[in-house]
Amino acid sequence: MDVHGRDLRYFVAVAEELHFTRAAERLFVSQPALSKQLRMLERTLGAPLFDRDRHGVRLTSAGAALLPHARRVLADWDTGLVAFEEAKAAQRATLAVGMSTSPGRGGMLPAIRSRFTAAHPEAALTLHQVNWSDTTAGLGDGASDVAFVWLPLPDGARYRWTVMAEEPRLVAMAESHRLAARETVDFADLLDEPFLALPESAGPLRDHWLATDARDGRPPVIGAEIASPDETYEALVDGLGVCLLAAGNAPLVARAGVVTRPVAGLSPAQLALAWRADDTRPLVRAYVEAARATHGTTA
Amino acid sequence: MDVHGRDLRYFVAVAEELHFTRAAERLFVSQPALSKQLRMLERTLGAPLFDRDRHGVRLTSAGAALLPHARRVLADWDTGLVAFEEAKAAQRATLAVGMSTSPGRGGMLPAIRSRFTAAHPEAALTLHQVNWSDTTAGLGDGASDVAFVWLPLPDGARYRWTVMAEEPRLVAMAESHRLAARETVDFADLLDEPFLALPESAGPLRDHWLATDARDGRPPVIGAEIASPDETYEALVDGLGVCLLAAGNAPLVARAGVVTRPVAGLSPAQLALAWRADDTRPLVRAYVEAARATHGTTA
């Protein structure tokens, strides 16, 4: 037996005025509309709220019993609306920054943050790491507003990006690997090695880190699938395969038992800051600008 | 920015299920209806309440901010409904008994009450005295459900009644009045006396207490208008006029300085219990039955 909030306002207004015509103009509706709505309300409630007769309009006892609750419902709803609006504003003033792996790279993130908050002191930033199965680092499902990603992105038309860094691809392997002793590895020597690969859902990025473009069409051997730095480290130590990674990410896996070596014959990897093409919100533009400016000074 | 309570229920249901289809069946509506209503709600609120994507349905932060308020509004409304229903029931179980002057007359009222409450122990009785300007003693404007009145009633078709007592009409006058010395007064001797009269609004009853039917068309002289026993007593003492009244009401005015005398040549007055012709509620019938039974035993 729910009713429209508006009907409660009508009820309270008439209860306060005890006068339909005056209540109607206070509510900016016509008097017949008010009469009709209150009759409907009384019908759905199953009992009259007002006694109307020659002597005027009075609350029935049932109406009097309902009145304080109606007021309270309206008050609660109004405060709820205020809370909602505040949350809305907070949401508008918060930028979610996604990343596959920590961008690190000499304080790039703090530099961007300080530029950004200088331009938008009211805005809040939230950083969060996203599983590698989503190569857009949350852009695709709205979890992020901007994201640090490795090119290429899937579905290029939906996103725009600015390249933040170009880094050579290294190979990581167990220190017991037969090639671990070399200073530099030629990619041709890795062609038959089992590789650790991103999940299938990573699409073109999976291929990029398998360097399929340097294999002349010969399919890679997949030793395991990996979706986080820790998984990668464990798989390397266990000898499940070798793995390409950007030079800047070497510290993530180069722990005890794992070595990284430069690879000859591979194009560099590109780290980019990306956003949704249709997202023109000022905070997004501002973050991108801050990133470009930072990139300029640090490049 | 009011919304329908139903929409809040929809919102809460989806927030709890995080699943439109399941929420829809819990609410006994089709899934498209639920989708549409929630979109409308989001549109009127100006921000989405849920994130829906491949991974499922989740509350937005704004939605999360609104949720507790929505729950509270619904809870308040539900308790308000309960209060309303209780008041409705109490109203149904309360009989308002109106009277122009106290019926008195040897415990008639307590006798009726005991019979009535024996038949309806759950019912409450409220007695109230009504100004003489309303000769229906509150029946007309709904202030009373049953009423002790003097016949005739105005607008006979609207009411039914049962005669409770027939009493001779006496005349009341100041003890200094020239006729006060007589044991009995003939109405012919009163024709030129100023009379105290009920208000104009009393209609035919005013004429009855002026005994216009015994005046052969000659208009009465009005000394003052009266609307309560106290006014009557004061007007009598002040010598503003004389006044007819039922024998049973003599004690109301026969105080120091006022005397009452039988009048020859007048028909008796009839005290009746009346109710609205269209009012068939069990409590009303029951009170009338109790009154008739009591009348039978005391008559």
Next chain:
DNA sequence: CTCCGTGATAACCATTGGTTATGGACGTGC
């Protein structure tokens, strides 16, 4: 690759909520 489950959309229909014009009951002032 096809099927299933999910939410969104389309097309349609009855009900709701508003409008203006009008009616009927009552009080008021000449």
Next chain:
DNA sequence: GCACGTCCATAACCAATGGTTATCACGGAG
């Protein structure tokens, strides 16, 4: 008493709302 003003109810009408069924688009699982 009688024309008038006030007040609430009703009538006729119209746009928007809230529901239905049928269908689509998409992603996940077998």
